[in-house]
Amino acid sequence: MQHLIKSLVSDALDAALDAGELTLVERPEITIERPRELSHGDWATNVAMRAAKGAGMPPRQVAEVISARMTGHPDVAAVEIAGPGFINIRLSAAALQRVIVSAREQRADFGRSDLGGGKRAQVEFVSANPVGPMHVGHGRWAALGDSLARLLGHVGYRVEREFYVNDQGVQMDVFAESVAARYLELCDREVEFPESGYRGAYITDIAREILADEGESWADTSAAERESHFKEKAYAQVLAHLKHVLSGMGVEFDVWFSERTLHAPGADGGPSAIVRAIARLRETGYIFEEEGATWFRSTDFGDDKDRVLQKADGDYTYFAADIAYHWDKFEIRGFDLVIDIWGADHHGYVKRMEAAAAALGHPGKLELVIGQLVNLFRNGEVVRMSKRTGEMVTFEDLLDEVGPDAARYFFLRRSTDQALDFDIALAKEQSSDNPVYYVQYAHARICSILRKAAVQPDADDVAPLAAALVLADVDLALLGHDAELALFRKLAEFGEVVEIAATQRAPHKLTRYAEELAASFHQFYTVCHVIGDDPALTAARLAVVDATRIVLELVLALLGVSAPQRM
RNA sequence: GCGCCCUUAGCUCAGUGGAUAGAGCGUCCGGCUACGAACCGGGAGGUCGCAGGUUCGAAUCCUGCAGGGCGCACCA
Numbered sequence: 001m002q003h004l005i006k007s008l009v010s011d012a013l014d015a016a017l018d019a020g021e022l023t024l025v026e027r028p029e030i031t032i033e034r035p036r037e038l039s040h041g042d043w044a045t046n047v048a049m050r051a052a053k054g055a056g057m058p059p060r061q062v063a064e065v066i067s068a069r070m071t072g073h074p075d076v077a078a079v080e081i082a083g084p085g086f087i088n089i090r091l092s093a094a095a096l097q098r099v100i101v102s103a104r105e106q107r108a109d110f111g112r113s114d115l116g117g118g119k120r121a122q123v124e125f126v127s128a129n130p131v132g133p134m135h136v137g138h139g140r141w142a143a144l145g146d147s148l149a150r151l152l153g154h155v156g157y158r159v160e161r162e163f164y165v166n167d168q169g170v171q172m173d174v175f176a177e178s179v180a181a182r183y184l185e186l187c188d189r190e191v192e193f194p195e196s197g198y199r200g201a202y203i204t205d206i207a208r209e210i211l212a213d214e215g216e217s218w219a220d221t222s223a224a225e226r227e228s229h230f231k232e233k234a235y236a237q238v239l240a241h242l243k244h245v246l247s248g249m250g251v252e253f254d255v256w257f258s259e260r261t262l263h264a265p266g267a268d269g270g271p272s273a274i275v276r277a278i279a280r281l282r283e284t285g286y287i288f289e290e291e292g293a294t295w296f297r298s299t300d301f302g303d304d305k306d307r308v309l310q311k312a313d314g315d316y317t318y319f320a321a322d323i324a325y326h327w328d329k330f331e332i333r334g335f336d337l338v339i340d341i342w343g344a345d346h347h348g349y350v351k352r353m354e355a356a357a358a359a360l361g362h363p364g365k366l367e368l369v370i371g372q373l374v375n376l377f378r379n380g381e382v383v384r385m386s387k388r389t390g391e392m393v394t395f396e397d398l399l400d401e402v403g404p405d406a407a408r409y410f411f412l413r414r415s416t417d418q419a420l421d422f423d424i425a426l427a428k429e430q431s432s433d434n435p436v437y438y439v440q441y442a443h444a445r446i447c448s449i450l451r452k453a454a455v456q457p458d459a460d461d462v463a464p465l466a467a468a469l470v471l472a473d474v475d476l477a478l479l480g481h482d483a484e485l486a487l488f489r490k491l492a493e494f495g496e497v498v499e500i501a502a503t504q505r506a507p508h509k510l511t512r513y514a515e516e517l518a519a520s521f522h523q524f525y526t527v528c529h530v531i532g533d534d535p536a537l538t539a540a541r542l543a544v545v546d547a548t549r550i551v552l553e554l555v556l557a558l559l560g561v562s563a564p565q566r567m
Numbered sequence: 568g569c570g571c572c573c574u575u576a577g578c579u580c581a582g583u584g585g586a587u588a589g590a591g592c593g594u595c596c597g598g599c600u601a602c603g604a605a606c607c608g609g610g611a612g613g614u615c616g617c618a619g620g621u622u623c624g625a626a627u628c629c630u631g632c633a634g635g636g637c638g639c640a641c642c643a
Contacts, residue, residue, distance in 0.1 A: 031583095033583080033585080035585095035586075036582095036585095036586080036587095036588085036589080037586070037587080040586070044585090044586085046584095046585065046624095049585085049623065049624080050623095052623075053623080059623075082586075083585085083586045084585085084586075084623070084624075085623085086585080086586070129643075166643065168643095169642080169643055170642070170643070171642085171643055172643095291641085292641090293641055294641095295641095304569075304570075304639080305639095307641095308640090308641045309641095310641085311641040312641060313641080315641085317640090317641065317642085317643090318642070318643050319643095321643095343637095344571085344572070344636085344637055344638085345637065345638070346638085347570085347571050347572075347637070347638060348570075348571080348637085348638040348639055349638090350570095350571080351570085351571095370571080370572075372572070372573085372636085372637085373636085373637080380578095413580085414579090414580070414581095415580090415581080417571095417572055417573075418572085418573070418580080419572085419573075419636065419637090421579070421580095423579090426592095434605090435591070437605060438591090438605075438606090440605090441603080441605050441606080442606095444603075444605090445602090445603050445605090445606085447603095448602070448603050449602050449603085450602095451602095452602050452603095453602075500583065503583095504583080508581085509581090512581065512582095512590080515590080515591080516590085519590090519607095522606055522607065523606095523607070523608090525602085525603095525606075525607085526598095526606070526607045526608085527607085529601070529602070530602055531601085531602050532601085532602090545602095566603095567603095567605080
């Protein structure tokens with residue numbers, strides 16, 4: 001619809017220019033917007049104000065000339081000039097009613113667009129270190145990345161979800177040493193717990209499992225042998241745990257990418273990805289040697305300082321692996337768009353990573369979304385956590401307590417760059433204070449109406465009922481109540497909201513829309529009785545109800561939240 | 568010290584350079600003899616942190632300042 005309105009304005013401007021009613025040096029860009037105020041119509045354009053200066057006429061006079069050529073279209077009920085020179089366009093009831101047909105025909109494809117043009121996009125998110133449980137911030141980024149992937153899919157990208165596993169490096173060694181120390185304790189051996197070891201109780205749990213599986217034999221091997229074996233055992237356990245918890249919130253990754261593969265020789269037995277990526281940068285002249293180390297000249301791309309890739313001792317830095325990882329994303333796998341979601345505590349790495357992507361020859365293909373942190377509250381009081389002792393409320397704890405729907409919805413309700421206060425008590429509350437129930441209630445209420453209309457109170461799925469109840473020749477022209485028209489307008493916004501949310505990488509716009517749509521429905525429900533004596537009106541309103549159900553289910557699906565038919 | 572994010576109603580937060588800045592919660596008043604009251608209607612409540620600038624028009628863009636969060640390793 002917005003495209004139609006835009007060309008209507010554009011054509012009117014051209015016609016006025018052709019007729020000599022306006023003369024312009026430069027044709028202004030045509031933009032249309034939805035006015036906040038209903039009395040200002042369905043759409044408005046500021047083109048007259050933008051053109052006024054060049055035309056040498058007052059804005060309202062320019063508006064007169066343009067709007068005179070906009071009437072007569074069957075979708076347009078009125079064109080008015082208002083304020084400093086806005087042209088306000090009011091749609092006809094027929095134009096508004098069409099959204100009901102579209103939604104019911106297109107169903108899960110409603111609001112789909114081709115912004116992505118079939119390009120391949122990768123969303124990499126969570127990527128928690130496989131040495132312990134995830135914190136609630138990881139939960140937020142999981143919800144964010146998954147919903148963003150769903151959104152991108154709806155606007156025409158081919159999307160893959162990826163989890164990068166940092167399974168190499170000193171933290172893995174520390175992890176192994178910690179497990180080994182607890183294991184020895186369990187075997188009643190004298191042992192000093194490593195200074196910087198992980199002190200969480202889960203370490204002991206892992207050690208206990210190994211003990212149960214394999215007995216005490218590892219107590220008498222060399223420390224190196226023991227730790228090397230425990231590292232793999234514990235790593236496998238934690239990885240399985242991560243998958244399990246994420247899956248519990250409905251987040252499934254297409255690829256779990258191991259950092260180790262970047263260090264290992266290539267598939268053809270040739271050099272590793274790290275070696276090849278650095279070679280690539282060397283070719284383009286961004287590598288230099290100094291003080292025995294190999295450096296990347298990231299300052300050429302606006303970074304604060306140059307960065308070490310290979311240390312004087314020969315080891316590669318984490319950053320070197322990260323460059324190789326992104327080299328793989330672009331060069332080997334050929335993604336057109338790569339979105340990495342990082343926690344706010346990594347924002348200091350943004351510039352160097354962007355520099356690396358540019359130096360590899362892929363500027364603009366990498367986007368870094370910074371997710372702010374989560375503060376946990378319970379009944380308004382901060383939940384204190386100690387990293388040192390490992391005492392914390394994990395993502396898993398939270399998920400167990402509030403459930404996947406409330407967790408996802410709350411995680412997604414705030415804009416990404418805003419720190420999130422998560423109140424556990426509120427998320428658990430099954431009341432109107434809790435927005436996720438407000439939206440789900442609207443959906444359940446609709447399903448109840450459809451079951452009642454079909455006289456099938458025990459039906460498990462209302463979709464076939466709705467299809468049978470509302471025939472193709474339903475007369476939507478019967479619908480003109482203010483509450484009905486308001487609901488049509490809200491339904492018609494869906495496609496725009498999806499496009500904006502996807503483009504701005506802002507799933508929180510969907511939660512807002514979901515609440516607005518639910519509110520529009522509840523208002524309609526209050527004043528428009530659906531099932532009544534007039535079969536034609538009943539059929540028409542059942543179509544409205546069904547269209548609303550479809551869009552509510554769809555917006556919740558994009559959020560990854562369930563749409564229950566009863567609650 | 569440098570960089571990034573934030574500052575909007577009592578609270579938690581929306582707000583693509585547009586018209587009288589919105590929502591939820593809280594508060595006050597009102598609405599169930601028809602489809603789910605987990606709902607709906609109405610009222611009160613704002614110097615959009617402060618000061619300049621750009622613009623026909625600024626919560627939005629630019630500069631400076633103040634306050635809060637996070638980060639500044641040849642760690643990962």
